[in-house]
Amino acid sequence: MRLVLVLIAAGLAACAPAASPPPDDAVLVRARLVEPGGARVFALYCASCHGETGNAPGTPAVMGPRALDDFDSEPGLRGFVSRRMPPRGTLEPDEVSAVSRYLWRVARLR
Amino acid sequence: MTGARVRAGVVLSVVLVALSLARPARAQACCTATGSSGFGVVGRCHFAALAAQLAYERGHGSFDARGRYRTLRGAEVDDVVLSLGGGIRLGTPAWQIYGSVPLRLQYRDLGGLAPAGAVGPGDASVGLRYMAVEDLVTGIDVHDARTFVPFVEPFVGVRAPTGRGPTGSKTPSGVDATGDGAWTAFAGVAVTKFLTLRDALVLVGSWGYRFPHDVAAAGGGARRFSTGQEVRARLAFVRVFNLFWSGSVFASVIFTSDVAQDGQRVPYSATRRVRFGASLMRYVVYPYWKLGLSASLDPPIEGFGQNIPFASASVACLVQRNFTW
Numbered sequence: 001m002r003l004v005l006v007l008i009a010a011g012l013a014a015c016a017p018a019a020s021p022p023p024d025d026a027v028l029v030r031a032r033l034v035e036p037g038g039a040r041v042f043a044l045y046c047a048s049c050h051g052e053t054g055n056a057p058g059t060p061a062v063m064g065p066r067a068l069d070d071f072d073s074e075p076g077l078r079g080f081v082s083r084r085m086p087p088r089g090t091l092e093p094d095e096v097s098a099v100s101r102y103l104w105r106v107a108r109l110r
Numbered sequence: 111m112t113g114a115r116v117r118a119g120v121v122l123s124v125v126l127v128a129l130s131l132a133r134p135a136r137a138q139a140c141c142t143a144t145g146s147s148g149f150g151v152v153g154r155c156h157f158a159a160l161a162a163q164l165a166y167e168r169g170h171g172s173f174d175a176r177g178r179y180r181t182l183r184g185a186e187v188d189d190v191v192l193s194l195g196g197g198i199r200l201g202t203p204a205w206q207i208y209g210s211v212p213l214r215l216q217y218r219d220l221g222g223l224a225p226a227g228a229v230g231p232g233d234a235s236v237g238l239r240y241m242a243v244e245d246l247v248t249g250i251d252v253h254d255a256r257t258f259v260p261f262v263e264p265f266v267g268v269r270a271p272t273g274r275g276p277t278g279s280k281t282p283s284g285v286d287a288t289g290d291g292a293w294t295a296f297a298g299v300a301v302t303k304f305l306t307l308r309d310a311l312v313l314v315g316s317w318g319y320r321f322p323h324d325v326a327a328a329g330g331g332a333r334r335f336s337t338g339q340e341v342r343a344r345l346a347f348v349r350v351f352n353l354f355w356s357g358s359v360f361a362s363v364i365f366t367s368d369v370a371q372d373g374q375r376v377p378y379s380a381t382r383r384v385r386f387g388a389s390l391m392r393y394v395v396y397p398y399w400k401l402g403l404s405a406s407l408d409p410p411i412e413g414f415g416q417n418i419p420f421a422s423a424s425v426a427c428l429v430q431r432n433f434t435w
Contacts, residue, residue, distance in 0.1 A: 055353075089435050
């Protein structure tokens with residue numbers, strides 16, 4: 001009986017969307033100090049879905065190991081953010097630049 | 111329920127909690143901490159929030175005018191409070207409007223009086239809040255002055271006498287008194303400082319002015335009744351364990367000044383209430399749905415209260431729906 005319950009619990013946990021690994025604390029701190037404007041934009045407009053550490057379940061990871069490997073440069077990331085993010089509403093061009101620099105910084109520091 | 115089923119339930123709960131804690135997710139720190147400074151307040155990274163809280167309070171004693179505590183003997187004081195609240199940002203992340211409305215179910219069995227119950231709205235409040243200064247949420251680094259800057263959020267608001275005040279009560283036990291009975295205008299500031307990436311101190315202080323109101327006098331006519339000024343302070347330590355779980359411990363104090371009748375101050379009528387508590391929050395559907403449990407207590411210790419007819423212990427559960435940009 002107990003084994004069955006443990007298996008059910010493990011199954012439920014497996015079905016729930018899991019978060020990908022977050023970036024290191026030290027990386028986050030350094031990126032926030034170097035790009036405070038981008039960190040602020042991310043916290044205000046992006047963190048509610050992606051999580052403050054960019055690895056929330058149910059959304060694409062934007063921080064952490066291999067998170068931005070699909071982008072080969074910061075301008076490429078900036079173009080994507082400017083076209084697609086956030087899903088509702090828009091960011092000002094300077095906000096797009098700032099948040100892209102911040103995310104790229106986190107990716108490069110890892 | 112059999113012993114085996116109870117044990118199985120415990121095992122299941124432990125496994126679920128352990129698996130949840132083991133997920134490699136990191137803190138949702140600033141949304142959690144900035145939203146914890148008041149019921150219905152929108153966290154920094156959210157656009158809006160709706161919350162409902164159900165609380166049960168049980169009276170355990172009272173404090174007299176000199177701060178002496180007496181246990182309630184032969185009396186029963188039970189309240190159930192359903193609070194609905196929420197907030198929304200006003201077009202810009204810096205400004206938000208928020209408010210709450212309580213509905214109170216009260217029961218009094220005060221020995222010598224017939225037991226009685228009453229249902230009614232409590233005092234509704236609405237506030238306007240501005241995020242004036244922002245923390246970098248890096249934790250404190252002694253070598254970098256920027257990391258000492260906290261979130262600073264001044265706020266103003268009003269509390270309306272939607273509940274019946276004590277002077278308007280129509281029952282001997284006052285069971286139908288569900289509010290202050292006066293309009294209150296308040297102003298204050300919430301300061302949130304991240305000591306580390308996941309640990310924050312939240313200090314909220316406010317001052318309120320309770321407007322005088324007329325009360326029918328026993329022999330006809332009316333008396334001008336002023337319930338004085340009010341000062342509130344709340345200090346909380348918030349720990350964000352991971353993306354899903356957070357907890358806090360807090361202490362709060364509320365002072366009200368002496369009451370005045372027809373301009374004459376009534377001595378020894380000021381009140382003081384000190385309360386301690388703890389809460390645990392859990393995102394159940396990230397980032398939208400959050401559940402919370404909390405418990406708080408007026409400590410039955412001399413000096414921790416003054417003119418508090420019913421010091422109480424309470425437990426509450428909360429469900430909150432967050433909305434994103």
